[in-house]
Structure formats: C-alpha cells, structure tokens
Amino acid sequence: MPRLTMKRLLLCSLALLTACQVLPAPSPTARFGGRATVHNPRLSDFDVEHYSIELALDPRARSFAARCTVRLHASIDGLESVALDLAGLEVNAVHDGALRELSYEHSGGQLDIALAQPLAQGDFIELAVDYAGLPQKGLWFAGEREGAATHVFTQGECEDSHWWFPCWDFPSDRATSEVRVTMPAHWTSVAAGELIDSTKTEVTRTDHWRMPTPHPAYLTTLVAGEFVVQEGEWDGIPLLFLAAEEDQHLMEAAFAETDEALAFLSEVTGKRYPYSKYSQACVDNFPFGGMENISATTLTSNVLTDERGRRDRAATGLVVHEAAHQWFGDLMTCRDWSHIWLNEGFATYMTLLYFERTRGVDEYRARLRQAQQAYMAGDQGANRRPTVHNIYRDPMDLFFGGHAYPGGAARLHLLREVMGDEAFFAGIRRYVGDNIGRSVTTADLRRALEQSSGQDLGEFFDQWFHSQGYPEMSVRWEWDGRNRQVALCVEQTQEAGDGTPRVFKVPVDVEVRTASGVSNHRLQLDRRRHRFVLPCDERPTWVRFDKYGSLPASVDREKRTSxxxxxxxxxxxxxxxxMAVEVLGRVLAGSKDDDLADLIRGELLNRLSGDSSRFVRQAAVQALAAGGGTRAAEVLCAVAREDAEAQVRVAALSALEGFVGLRGDGLGDEALAHLAETVYEDGFSWQTMIAAASLRRASSPEGAFFWLGDRLHEPSPHSVLQAGLLRVLSRCDDPGVLPQLRLWAGDHDAAPETRVVAVQALGQVGRGQREVRADLEALLKTRLFRLRSAAINALAALGDEGSDRLLEAYYPSSVFPRERRAIEAALRH
Ligand SMILES: [Zn+2]
Structure with missing residues (x-):
C-alpha cells in the first residue's frame, strides 16, 4: 500500500483512543421520533435591554468561566422572578445591581432567578450571573496544537446562544450587547460591533467589543484564536478578514467581491450598510457554510481556496448570502421561526440578484431555475408544507427541505414578475425602510409591497406563502390555419385537498414565435382548465408557455421534436x-430513426461548441452522452479538455464513464484512460482532476488502487483533492480498500474532509465487518461535528443490529437536531 507505514497505523489507533468528549450515559429507555407541535410566538414578562458577557477562555480544558450581566425591564407589574434560558453550564452565583445575592433554580435549560423585591412595570434591573463549564454547543472550541484548541467560535442560530450565555433565546427580543474576552496573549478576536478596548499581560489579552444596535440573542457572536487579520474598507466602513495563517494567501481572492456586494445590497435595499464595521472570519469544524452574526459573519474555512478551487466553486455566493443577511435577518429579523423564509429566502434571492447584476441575466435565470427545482424536489410527500409554517419539533427542522431558501427565493422572483420591476424594487426598499430594527412577519412584507404597487396581494400571499404545494400542469397547443389562431390548452393537475390549492391563480407569459416575428401574451390562469385562443397568421415555430420560467411549477409540455x-x-x-436540450437527450436515447438522431446530435453539438451558457453546455453533455456513439465520445473528450468552465469539463468526464467497456461504439478503454491521465496532469481544477481520476479508475481498473494511492498526498487547499481521490479509491475493487479507509477514518492528523469521506465510504464498504463498527463507535465521541455526522450516517448505512444499538445508545446524548433526525430515520427502517 503506498505511503502507509506502521507509524500511520499506530497513530490512527491512538487517535481513536484519545478522541475525547465526555458524553452522558445513554438512557436505556431512550425514545425516538416525537411529534411536531404548533409553536406560537414566545411571550415574556420582561424585556432585555443589554447583555454584557465577560468570558475567560481556557483553550486547553476547552472550557470557560464567565459572568453575564443582563439589564432588563419588567413588562408587567409585580414581576417577582426572571426566567432566563441557560443550558449545559454550571451556575455559581447570581447577584442584582445592588450586589445582593439572589436565589435561583437552574434546571431543564432554564435559570429561574427570584428577585429581592417585585418590579413595577417599566422598572429596570441588572442581574449578574456567574457561570462556567465545558459548552456542548453555542460556543465551540476548534483546532488543536499541543493539546490545546487553537480557536473558538460561537453559533447561536436557532436557539443555541443560551448554551454559552444566559439570555432570552428567541428571535423577537432585541438587545444591545458587549463581549469582553480574555484569551491567550497571541490570540486575536472579533465580535459584534466595535473593538473599544484591548489590554495585554504577558500571558493574556483581553478584548472588549460593543454592539450598540439592538439585535436578537442568536446573532451575538465571538470568534477568537490564532488568526491572521487582513483589513480593508468599503465607503468608510472598516472591513476585517480573519483566517488561519496557512490560509492567508487565499483570503484576498475569496473576499474580493465584498465591496461590490455591500454596495449592491445598500442600493437594492435603499439602506446603506448599517453597522460600523463588517468582518468575515473563517473557522474550522464550522457546522454550516456560514452564519450572518450581526456585523461579524463566521464562515467555514473550506471557502478559502486557490485558483483551481475557484474554477469549481468560488466563495462569492456564500459571501453575498451572508452579507445580505446583515439587512434581511439582522437589521430586521423574523419575529418567530415560522417566518424564517424572510431571512433565508431574501438572502438567497439577493444572491441571485447580485449574479444578475454582475454576471448577466442568463446566470440569474439559470440559477433561478435551479432554485425552483431544488424547492420542488424538497416539497414532496410528507415534507410538503406551506412556506410560513409553525409546526415543527426543532426550529432547525424548518431550514432544510427547500422551503425557506430556494422556495422563498422562487416566490420573490414570482412577485417581481407579477408586480413589475419598478413596484417590486420600490416595495423592497419600503419593506426595509419601514422595518429597520424590528421583528417582521410575512404580513409586513405584503403590506410594503401592496403600498408600493397599489395591488391587492392577498390571494398571492394566501396561495404561495400560507397554502402548500405548487402547480402541476399539462400544456399543449395547436395551430388552426383556417382561422389563423393558436389554441393553447392549459390544465392544472395537482392533487388538491391536503392544503394544496386546486387552482393556482397566477399570470403567465406566453411567447408565440413564427418565421416572421414574435408575439407575447400575458395570460391569467384562474381555472383548472383553460383554452386560450391567440391570433397567429402562420404556423408557429414554437409556443413557449411561461417564457422565462417564472413559475415554480412542474409543467408537462407536449411538443414535436422539431x-x-x-x-x-x-x-x-x-x-x-x-429544457429543450434535456428533452432532446431523452428523445435521442430512445430514437430508432437515424435521420432524427443525426438532427438532434447536430443541435447538441452546436450547443456544446457555441452556447454562451455553461448551464446549456452542461445539459448538452448529458444529452449527448445518453445517445451514445463514437462521435459523441470524441466530442466529450474535447469538451473535457477544452471547455472554458470546470463544471462542463467535469460533466463530460463523468459522462465518458458511460462509454467504458463499449467496443466499436466508443473510443476504447485505453484511449479513455489516456485522456483521464492527461486531464488529471493538466490540473485545470480540483474537481476536473477528481473526475479524471474517476474516469481513470473506471477505464483502467487494474492498478487503479495504486495509481490513486500514489496521488493521495498531493497538496491542495483543505485537502479537497485528497478527499475526492479517496472517494474514488473507495470504489476500487481491491482488498486494500477497506484497510486504507479505516486508516484514514481514524487518522487524527489527516484533514477532516478526508476523514469524512473515509467514514462515509466505510458505511458502504464495511458492511458485515465487526471492526468497522467498532471504528465508527469510537468516532461517535469525536468533537469534529461533520466527522461525527458521517459516523452516524455510516452506522445507519451498515444497517445491522449492532449498528442500530450503537445509534440507539448515542441518541439521548446528542444535543444536535440534525444528528437526532439522522438517527431517527435510520432506526425507522
Ligand atoms: Zn442564510
């Protein structure tokens, strides 16, 4: 086995032994599942004005000691006690502003403080809570050097802030905040607002940050650690960028469009970037892509990549998404989680608008189409639900499934189409202007849009936000030459009755194209069935229903191939x-008519060589591959080497795997393996190299295991190449695969992403292997979130009784809804 020594073997078993996170003993009567319940907005009998958090971090123990002073006023007369949220930490004392020690009860995630005397409505009090411990979430210690963490970050959304400071952990309460953090002297920090003081001793440094803009508790933030800080400026606003030293050469390119994004968002919202600085900090072991903490975004360090990585996927989309949240989410926040789409749908849509402005309308429409499809793919079966939805178990459940992000964005685009650009963008500016510093609901958006347009949008909001589902349609047309008209039949076929409307009432644009010109029609759909008659002097070349794809709808279009x-x-x-290229691919795959097949191939080749959009070229690659043939294989080889976009090259390389083993109708496996090696060596992007390696494995299976093994140690940012190659290696038919995967999975020194891939693959390759189950059991104790999730998924994939027992035992100790849902799904089967 290449580059595998006994040392590595030893290291990895040590790593498994020392991976430590103390977990409570599992309860034998653990219950699984549970029911989603109605969540109404949470009400309180007090209102927090300010949080002052003083933290002393211990990176070696991965713990902290803290005092949080909460200033609040009573919303009722005779307030005798204050219940703050605080979980997983030990409370040592509570005092009020007069330094009186107060009695308290701390259990079930609530800290109930008895006040020395009742407060009258409007009276203020300060409560200082001294507490300490090893946080299970909320505040995360990350990285490791000589046994100590190298940095910390916080993650408050949805309701995890009370796992690091006592607070009223619900999005509708806004308070100002300050964080005073004491940390090792060589660390640096960033938090919400401005740095107002920094002092140093020989061993410690204390930074004091203050945020004067009131905000919900979940947006309170702290990132501290061994970071390089780069500085910039946009329109007088200081910009800060933080990353680990080894990544500092990747920072400038990743964040290059921050200025343009802030300028664009200021313009679209009509409100200049509203805080005194904007920072973006990259951390390890981040459980998400990014988090829009107020004035201080936190991002996974995986966004930092080089030119090859940027060809695959640049950080721009994520940078714009989190920046957009500084308005949508931070400046105004969904009142409760049922309206989370107002945060996520807007951030997703603003990113589309940014791409429209900077990359053009094709990029916008193609990404919009992807968003619509992602939403529709999620809104199926038991997952079907309205966009505004207050029935859930954990608010985090509302984030996944496609409704909040792409579903929200698709609806905003439809509103733009229905209202027209002028009224829509005026409405967005009005929505922002009217709601600065407020909690918002979907009704606030409707009000602003109605005021800007003069339209009644009640029906629109009922259909698209409070009802569920989307239109399913069947559309066909015919030309009546005698009467010189087109008859267009539209039928809505979605099943109604479960809350999905029987009829979606919505305007739709139709384009009729003839040899001599184009006519456009806006038609109103308001019945289950329509037969529209459109004047047309000659047989149309095409009739395009929903011309620019504004409807989030599944449409069955009956058309001739011509x-x-x-x-x-x-x-x-x-x-x-x-769409046409996708349909042509299906026709080509099933065609027995040589002339027709030639016609289709010809058009697909035109798209591949001449279409300006990578989305069309990518679709053409798949369509052409479906039809097979030597000519197609030759063209795909050329595309794999020459297309301007990495995604298209990757699609071609993947498609070529379908030509492996074909004689006479392909190029021969030797030629494919040669191409794969050439593309790999060329190194256009990391993903093209990985796709080439995959083609190399498929076309030349013998020796593939060693060929891949030889390349596993080639350097790449955050080991993206290594992780990809290991995934390919896991598909090799070689007895060395299983031991190799086990070594990587347990290698404490290996990159986290590589280990994640190894663990995922063990779920497939390790079936029936008792020792694999033991490896995965050990990984349930790792503090690396994504690695632990991978271990859960791998145990679920093993699916044997022993694995189920391990998951069952782990379940009660997990404080992460995502882990719990994965285990529930595994144990249901
Ligand atoms: Zn977001």
Whole structure:
C-alpha cells in the first residue's frame, strides 16, 4: 500500500483512543421520533435591554468561566422572578445591581432567578450571573496544537446562544450587547460591533467589543484564536478578514467581491450598510457554510481556496448570502421561526440578484431555475408544507427541505414578475425602510409591497406563502390555419385537498414565435382548465408557455421534436434552451430513426461548441452522452479538455464513464484512460482532476488502487483533492480498500474532509465487518461535528443490529437536531 507505514497505523489507533468528549450515559429507555407541535410566538414578562458577557477562555480544558450581566425591564407589574434560558453550564452565583445575592433554580435549560423585591412595570434591573463549564454547543472550541484548541467560535442560530450565555433565546427580543474576552496573549478576536478596548499581560489579552444596535440573542457572536487579520474598507466602513495563517494567501481572492456586494445590497435595499464595521472570519469544524452574526459573519474555512478551487466553486455566493443577511435577518429579523423564509429566502434571492447584476441575466435565470427545482424536489410527500409554517419539533427542522431558501427565493422572483420591476424594487426598499430594527412577519412584507404597487396581494400571499404545494400542469397547443389562431390548452393537475390549492391563480407569459416575428401574451390562469385562443397568421415555430420560467411549477409540455430543436437552437431564454436540450437527450436515447438522431446530435453539438451558457453546455453533455456513439465520445473528450468552465469539463468526464467497456461504439478503454491521465496532469481544477481520476479508475481498473494511492498526498487547499481521490479509491475493487479507509477514518492528523469521506465510504464498504463498527463507535465521541455526522450516517448505512444499538445508545446524548433526525430515520427502517 503506498505511503502507509506502521507509524500511520499506530497513530490512527491512538487517535481513536484519545478522541475525547465526555458524553452522558445513554438512557436505556431512550425514545425516538416525537411529534411536531404548533409553536406560537414566545411571550415574556420582561424585556432585555443589554447583555454584557465577560468570558475567560481556557483553550486547553476547552472550557470557560464567565459572568453575564443582563439589564432588563419588567413588562408587567409585580414581576417577582426572571426566567432566563441557560443550558449545559454550571451556575455559581447570581447577584442584582445592588450586589445582593439572589436565589435561583437552574434546571431543564432554564435559570429561574427570584428577585429581592417585585418590579413595577417599566422598572429596570441588572442581574449578574456567574457561570462556567465545558459548552456542548453555542460556543465551540476548534483546532488543536499541543493539546490545546487553537480557536473558538460561537453559533447561536436557532436557539443555541443560551448554551454559552444566559439570555432570552428567541428571535423577537432585541438587545444591545458587549463581549469582553480574555484569551491567550497571541490570540486575536472579533465580535459584534466595535473593538473599544484591548489590554495585554504577558500571558493574556483581553478584548472588549460593543454592539450598540439592538439585535436578537442568536446573532451575538465571538470568534477568537490564532488568526491572521487582513483589513480593508468599503465607503468608510472598516472591513476585517480573519483566517488561519496557512490560509492567508487565499483570503484576498475569496473576499474580493465584498465591496461590490455591500454596495449592491445598500442600493437594492435603499439602506446603506448599517453597522460600523463588517468582518468575515473563517473557522474550522464550522457546522454550516456560514452564519450572518450581526456585523461579524463566521464562515467555514473550506471557502478559502486557490485558483483551481475557484474554477469549481468560488466563495462569492456564500459571501453575498451572508452579507445580505446583515439587512434581511439582522437589521430586521423574523419575529418567530415560522417566518424564517424572510431571512433565508431574501438572502438567497439577493444572491441571485447580485449574479444578475454582475454576471448577466442568463446566470440569474439559470440559477433561478435551479432554485425552483431544488424547492420542488424538497416539497414532496410528507415534507410538503406551506412556506410560513409553525409546526415543527426543532426550529432547525424548518431550514432544510427547500422551503425557506430556494422556495422563498422562487416566490420573490414570482412577485417581481407579477408586480413589475419598478413596484417590486420600490416595495423592497419600503419593506426595509419601514422595518429597520424590528421583528417582521410575512404580513409586513405584503403590506410594503401592496403600498408600493397599489395591488391587492392577498390571494398571492394566501396561495404561495400560507397554502402548500405548487402547480402541476399539462400544456399543449395547436395551430388552426383556417382561422389563423393558436389554441393553447392549459390544465392544472395537482392533487388538491391536503392544503394544496386546486387552482393556482397566477399570470403567465406566453411567447408565440413564427418565421416572421414574435408575439407575447400575458395570460391569467384562474381555472383548472383553460383554452386560450391567440391570433397567429402562420404556423408557429414554437409556443413557449411561461417564457422565462417564472413559475415554480412542474409543467408537462407536449411538443414535436422539431419545436424542441428550434427552442434549443434559437430561444433567447437560457432556461428554454436547457429544457429543450434535456428533452432532446431523452428523445435521442430512445430514437430508432437515424435521420432524427443525426438532427438532434447536430443541435447538441452546436450547443456544446457555441452556447454562451455553461448551464446549456452542461445539459448538452448529458444529452449527448445518453445517445451514445463514437462521435459523441470524441466530442466529450474535447469538451473535457477544452471547455472554458470546470463544471462542463467535469460533466463530460463523468459522462465518458458511460462509454467504458463499449467496443466499436466508443473510443476504447485505453484511449479513455489516456485522456483521464492527461486531464488529471493538466490540473485545470480540483474537481476536473477528481473526475479524471474517476474516469481513470473506471477505464483502467487494474492498478487503479495504486495509481490513486500514489496521488493521495498531493497538496491542495483543505485537502479537497485528497478527499475526492479517496472517494474514488473507495470504489476500487481491491482488498486494500477497506484497510486504507479505516486508516484514514481514524487518522487524527489527516484533514477532516478526508476523514469524512473515509467514514462515509466505510458505511458502504464495511458492511458485515465487526471492526468497522467498532471504528465508527469510537468516532461517535469525536468533537469534529461533520466527522461525527458521517459516523452516524455510516452506522445507519451498515444497517445491522449492532449498528442500530450503537445509534440507539448515542441518541439521548446528542444535543444536535440534525444528528437526532439522522438517527431517527435510520432506526425507522
Ligand atoms: Zn442564510
């Protein structure tokens, strides 16, 4: 086995033994599942004005000692006690502003403080809570050097802030905050607002940050550790960028568009960036892509990559998404989690708008189409629900499933179409202007949009936000030459009755194209079935229903192949061309008519060589591959080497795997293996190299294990190449695969992403292997979140009785809804 020594073996078993996180003993009567319940907005009999958090961090023990002073006023007369949220930490004392020690009860995530005397409505009090411990979440210690953490970060959303400071942990309460953090002298920190003081001793440094803009508790933040700080400025606002020293050469490119994003968002919202600085800090072991803490975004360090990585995926989308939240989420916040789409749908849509401005309308429409499809793919079966939805178990459950992010964005685009650009963008500015510093609901958005447009949007909001589902339609047309008209039949076929409307009432744009010109029609759908009659002097080349793809809808379009060929070749809408190319691929795959197949191939080749959109070229690669043939294989080889975009090259390399083993109708496996090696060596992007390695494995299986093993140690940012190659290696038919995966999974020194891949693969390769189960059991104790999730998924994939027992035993100790849902799903099967 290449580059595997006994030392590595030893190291990895040590790593498994020393991975430590103390977990409570599992309860034998653990219950699984549970029911989603109705969550109404949470009410309180007090109102917090300010949190002052003083923290002393101990990176070696991965713990902290703290005092949090909460200033609040009573919302009722005769307030005798204050119940703050605080979980997983030990309270040592509580005092009020007069230094009186107060009695308290701390259990079940609540700290109940008895006041020395009742407060009258409007009276203020300060409560100082001394507490300490090893946080299970809320505040995360990350990295490791000589047994100590190298940095910490916090993650408050949804209701995890009370796992690091006592607070009223619900999005509707806004308070100002300050954080005073004492840490090792060589550390640096960033938190919300401004740094107002920094003092140093020989061993410690204390930074004092203050945020004067009131905000919900979940947006309170702290990142501290061994970081390099780079500085910039946008329109007089200081910008800070933090990352580990080894990543500092990657920072400038990752964040290059921050200025442009802030300028764009200031313009679209009509409100200049509202805080005194903006920081972006990259941390390890981050459980998400990014988090929009107020004035101080936290991001996974995986966004930092080099030119090869940026060709695969640049950080821009994430940078814009989190920046957009500084308005949508931070400056105004969903009143309760049922309206979370107001945060996430807007951040997703603002990113689309940013791409429209900077990359053009094709990029916007193609990404919009992807968002619509992601939403529809999620809104299926038991997961179907309205966009505004207050029935859940944990608020985090509302974030996944496609409703809040792409579903919200798709609805905002539809509103833009229904209202027109002028009224829509005026409405967005009004929504922001009217709600600065407030909690918002979907009704606030509706009000602003109605005022800007003069339209009654009641029906629209009922259908698209408070009802569920989306239109499913069947559409066909015919030309009546005698009467010189087109008859367009539209039927809505979605099943109603479960809260999905029987009829979606919505306008739709239809384009009729003839040899001599184009006519456009806006038609109103308001019945289950329609037969529209459109004047037309000659037989149309095409009739495009929902011309620019504004409807989040599944539409079955009945058309002749000649019409699809025309759309693929001539439609100015990128979504139309992608759709036509996809249909043509299916026709080609099933075609027995050689002439027709040649026609389709010809058009697909035109798209591949001449279409300006990578989305169309990518679709054409898949369509062409489905039809097979030597000519297609030759073209795909050229695309894999030459296309301007990495995603298209990757699609071609993957498609070529379908040509492996074909004689006479392909290129031969030797030629494919040669191409794969050439593309790999060329190194256009990390993902093209990984796709090339995968083609190399498929076309030349013998020796693939060693070929891959030889390349596993080639350096790449955050080991993206290594992780990808290991995934390919896990598919090799070689007895060395299993031991290799076990070594990587347990190697404490290996990159986390590589270990994640190894662990995932063990779920497939390790079936029936008792020692694999033991490896995975040990990994349930790791503090690396993604690695632990991978171990849970791998145990679920093993699916044997012993694995189920391990998951069952682990379940009660998990404080993460995502882990619990994965285990519940595994144990249901
Ligand atoms: Zn977001």
């Amino acid at each position: 019409e699809w060929l025309a759309i693929a070749g001539q439609d100015d809408d990128v979504g139309g061309r992608v």
